[in-house]
Amino acid sequence: MRLELIPWPGPDAPTASTLRERLEHDGFSVFQWTDDPRAHYSPHSHDHDESIWVVSGEITFGAGDRQLRLRPGDRLMLPQGTVHTADAGPDGATYLIGER
Template sequence: MVEKTGITDKEEVFRRLREEGYTNLYVWSDSPGTFYDWHTHPFNEVRWVLSGRITMGTREGVVTLGPGDRLEVPAGTEHWAEVGPEGVTYVCGSKLE
């Protein structure tokens, strides 16, 4: 489920995610049209968009994230992603549960 936080300040995003127990935080950027085929992660993952757009799909559905949007992907969830025409910059993080 997408959470529309409206927050795009990197330091504020890092602070909030650290408070929630996320680690391995980093900022990632993808070029327009970048595509990640179906894959999984061994940990719970978060994607918090700072700028641009990215569409992510799971077996349950497809969502598009824009600036300030956040999506948590549970460990082992099959998903794919495609970057919009303006590219995207987002914060990534992992959490054990």
Template structure:
């Protein structure tokens, strides 16, 4: 069974990232990112995926809700989330909407 550890890597640089910078980082890892976005306050109900998801927030914010642990993880520009296959989660988009780059392992 794959690891169920959700990993968050916070953006620590002084300047916010560009989409090109984040795309380059993902590509260097052999990932094939695609871009998606949502309007402010959009909600995704609880679900899971059969693949390992890697997400970078390009701009805006999104909060992932993990019902199994009760944890809420808010991601902002530059933050990265690694979500293993099978982890149940929901999400709420922040007040400015969100644009992300996502890839699957």
């Protein structure tokens, strides 16, 4: 699996409960996380696959030479072991994190 951004296809952002249901259906354990404005995460990786689904605000993930900006409804598939950074936008970000 490689780092993949999946934009939300609809005109309106989905609700957190809709996103949670979809993540759980895909076999993820889910929790919600909120970042303060301009929060920064230095390079790190995880020992599990993650799926990040933005509820509000925006956050940019970096991996290698790729920078992916996620807005409400956008989903990021983050494979196990992928070294990445994250930077919340000027209004912060709330997102669901699915782990498996």
